Amino acid sequence: MEIKLENIRKNDWEFSTSLSSDDIVGITGSEYEELLEILRLEELPEGNITIDGILLNPENHLEYYKRISIIEKKLKKINYLNTVKEHMDYVINYYHLQIKNIEKKEKDSLRIVGLDESLLNRNITTLSRSERKKVDLAIGLLSNPDIIILDDPFRFLDNKSRKRMMMILKKLKEQFHKLIIIATLDEEVLYQYTDKMLFLKNKRIFLETDTKEGYERVDYLKRNGFQVPERVLFTYKAIKRKKVKIEYHKDIRDIIKDVYKHV
Amino acid sequence: MKELLEITNLCYQNLFENLSFKVEQGKFITISGGNNCGKTTLIRILGGQIPIEKTIKLLGMHIEEYPQNLWKEITGTVIPQDSVEFLFKTVEEELNYAIHLFKKTEEEKKETYKEIVKKYKLTKFQKKNPNDVSEFIKIKLLIAKQLLGSPQVLFLDDICEELEAKEKKEMINLLRTLQLETGISIVMTTSNLNIALESDYLLIISEKKILLEGEPLSIIEKDNVLNKIGLELPFMVDLSVKLMDYNLVEKTELDIDRLVDNIWK
Numbered sequence: 001m002e003i004k005l006e007n008i009r010k011n012d013w014e015f016s017t018s019l020s021s022d023d024i025v026g027i028t029g030s031e032y033e034e035l036l037e038i039l040r041l042e043e044l045p046e047g048n049i050t051i052d053g054i055l056l057n058p059e060n061h062l063e064y065y066k067r068i069s070i071i072e073k074k075l076k077k078i079n080y081l082n083t084v085k086e087h088m089d090y091v092i093n094y095y096h097l098q099i100k101n102i103e104k105k106e107k108d109s110l111r112i113v114g115l116d117e118s119l120l121n122r123n124i125t126t127l128s129r130s131e132r133k134k135v136d137l138a139i140g141l142l143s144n145p146d147i148i149i150l151d152d153p154f155r156f157l158d159n160k161s162r163k164r165m166m167m168i169l170k171k172l173k174e175q176f177h178k179l180i181i182i183a184t185l186d187e188e189v190l191y192q193y194t195d196k197m198l199f200l201k202n203k204r205i206f207l208e209t210d211t212k213e214g215y216e217r218v219d220y221l222k223r224n225g226f227q228v229p230e231r232v233l234f235t236y237k238a239i240k241r242k243k244v245k246i247e248y249h250k251d252i253r254d255i256i257k258d259v260y261k262h263v
Numbered sequence: 264m265k266e267l268l269e270i271t272n273l274c275y276q277n278l279f280e281n282l283s284f285k286v287e288q289g290k291f292i293t294i295s296g297g298n299n300c301g302k303t304t305l306i307r308i309l310g311g312q313i314p315i316e317k318t319i320k321l322l323g324m325h326i327e328e329y330p331q332n333l334w335k336e337i338t339g340t341v342i343p344q345d346s347v348e349f350l351f352k353t354v355e356e357e358l359n360y361a362i363h364l365f366k367k368t369e370e371e372k373k374e375t376y377k378e379i380v381k382k383y384k385l386t387k388f389q390k391k392n393p394n395d396v397s398e399f400i401k402i403k404l405l406i407a408k409q410l411l412g413s414p415q416v417l418f419l420d421d422i423c424e425e426l427e428a429k430e431k432k433e434m435i436n437l438l439r440t441l442q443l444e445t446g447i448s449i450v451m452t453t454s455n456l457n458i459a460l461e462s463d464y465l466l467i468i469s470e471k472k473i474l475l476e477g478e479p480l481s482i483i484e485k486d487n488v489l490n491k492i493g494l495e496l497p498f499m500v501d502l503s504v505k506l507m508d509y510n511l512v513e514k515t516e517l518d519i520d521r522l523v524d525n526i527w528k
Contacts, residue, residue: 129344129424130298156424158297158454160493185427188498227428230498234519241520242527252498256505263511263526 001146001179003051010038010045013203019181019196021173026190026211027183028226029200036183039149041065051146066095069145073152075136077124084110084127084135085120088142095143109138114164129156137165148172149181154189166193191215191229192250199226216248231255267292267416267448268309269320275313278304280471286450286464288322288415291442293459293479294452296468297493302452303342305468306420309450310340322415339409342420343402349393354385354404357393365411379407383437398425403437410441419451423458435461456483457497460517467492484515 001021008015011034019025027035038045041056042065049056051064081087088106092099099105107117113134119127127135133156140148148169154162172178182194190197190211197214199207201224207214215221218228218236228236235248235255246258267288272281278301286292296302307313311326311334319326326334351357359376366372380386383403388396393404402422409417423431435458438449451462459465465479469492475482483489486496486504496504503515503522516522 128299128303129421156298156454158493159490159495161298162495230519231502234502234523237519237523238527241523244527252501252505255502256509259506259511259526260509 001052001177003049003147003179006048006050008038008045008047008049011203013038015205016047017198017205017208019179021177021179023195024169024173024193025179025181026194026197027181027200028185028187028190028197029206030185030225031203032183032185032200033151034203035200036070036149036151039068039181040070041068066143067146069140069143069148071136071140071148071150071153073155075124075132075139082123082125083121084124087124087135088120088139091139091142097143099142105142109141110135112141112168113138114161114168130158130161133157134161134165137168145178147179147181149183152184152186153182154184154186169193185227187215187227187229188231191232199224201225212248212250265322266320267322268450271318271320273308273315273318275301275304275308275315278471282468282472284466284473284476286448286466288448289442289446290463291438291449291461292451292464292466293462294450294466294468295454295456295459295494296474298454300468300492301471302454302468303344303420306340306342306418306450306452307345310338310342310418312340312342312345336412337415338418339406339412339414339416340418340420341402341405341409341422343398343405343422343425344420346401346405349401349404352392353390354393354396354400355389357404358385358407361408361411375411382440383407384433399427399430399434402426402434406437406441410445410447413445414447416448416450419449421452421454424454431455431458454494456489456494456500459483460497460500467494480515 004018006016013035044056044061056064078087078090081090085106092102106120110117110119115131115134115138153165157165169180173180184190194211197209197211198205206224215228215232218232221228231252232248235246238244238246244262246262249255249258265288267286269285271283273279274281294302294305308315314327316327317325349357351360358379362372362375366375380389388400393401423434426434441447442449453459459479460483462479465476465482466473467475467482475485483496483500484504486501489496499517500515503512506512512525516525
């Protein structure tokens with residue numbers, strides 16, 4: 001799965017990038033929600049967009065629009081709908097999804113995200129915030145999208161649920177070649193879970209980089225108003241202030257091992 | 264110290280089984296636990312939305328014995344996920360309506376309004392629609408409204424979870440200021456142990472009961488127990504605890520520079 005965005009212009013934004021399902025992509029920067037609005041592709045922006053080699057045009061646009069799913073920061077309850085099932089049915093109708101056994105598909109998607117199928121008949125308003133977050137993903141998966149954009153997916157989730165969510169996303173990427181995009185202001189999440197980063201600033205892609213390499217540019221990021229994860233800062237300070245030759249690691253156990261070797 | 268809350272053998276649905284704890288007045292208390300451990304439900308129970316009898320004493324009296332109006336005077340509750348839309352079109356009108364329910368004279372009303380706008384940093388948002396502002400502003404509004412009746416205790420349900428890092432810090436500072444000024448007790452649930460570190464006393468719920476309670480740092484250093492129930496240690500505590508296992512440092516250090524100094528002297 002690959003999407004190429006060339007010379008895109010919309011609402012003062014200007015950018016080009018190419019994203020593929022080889023990487024879990026992270027997006028950050030105070031204006032990231034505006035970029036997500038463009039990536040939603042509800043309408044075609046100025047510029048060229050190619051998905052798996054096919055150039056999007058007004059004729060094929062709708063077909064491709066359906067292949068992108070944005071998992072919103074907060075699920076909006078649809079006024080006249082109550083249960084999880086009603087919300088799922090709504091999405092199935094809205095996208096005209098061809099599904100043989102709807103109830104089975106709905107239960108399956110709940111199970112994939114680690115929820116009990118009995119949740120299907122619960123009123124959305126009675127779910128806890130973490131359950132709601134997982135239901136969001138389950139609903140987003142119903143249309144079997146190729147590009148899954150998650151707006152702040154880990155909020156409200158404890159560590160256990162985060163790990164599970166990440167396992168699901170990795171599986172979607174590796175086995176089904178879905179392009180996974182995680183947008184958030186949480187630098188700890190981005191550093192630990194993404195492979196490639198887009199740092200946004202002033203309606204541009206300010207820095208496009210391998211996640212680990214990008215976050216190691218501590219001074220550069222800080223100067224430009226981006227937050228750096230604490231585990232990076234710790235290593236950075238050890239190197240800079242104590243001249244020890246330790247390396248940057250994502251996993252805390254690797255940091256400890258490296259410190260142990262260098263005291 | 265007087266007792267604020269005393270819960271004895273709270274049982275509720277499948278969530279709590281003989282859950283008991285006591286906390287002192289005037290403190291900033293946090294309650295944490297993994298997803299679906301009952302944090303929000305506990306706040307709903309404490310706030311009186313879910314009636315439970317003969318189990319919960321607030322300031323020495325069972326909560327069901329308080330007359331409705333007195334209860335509203337001494338407690339304030341904010342549960343963001345239960346909050347409905349604001350009624351008015353601007354933050355200013357929303358606040359002024361709430362103020363007029365509590366203050367008598369025009370002068371008092373004006374004074375209170377000015378004070379709130381300043382304390383909660385709402386100057387820029389006075390003419391904005393309260394339903395369109397950020398989560399941070401919404402939560403500040405909810406708290407400001409709850410505090411108009413000068414309650415003695417504030418029950419807050421995970422109000423920090425929707426905020427960005429900077430906002431979280433500001434929120435904690437605001438709560439601390441309010442506490443200093445009024446002596447109010449705060450009972451707040453949080454799924455984030457970084458927030459819990461800022462409080463005076465921490466309780467951890469797991470398996471329908473209180474699993475741990477005490478001074479926050481001493482609780483958060485119990486990494487094995489907390490990891491098992493799905494909670495993430497603040498990075499600096501996690502790092503310190505693991506370094507202590509290897510005898511590389513002697514105690515938990517929350518400041519990165521000082522930790523680096525402690526390791527490489």
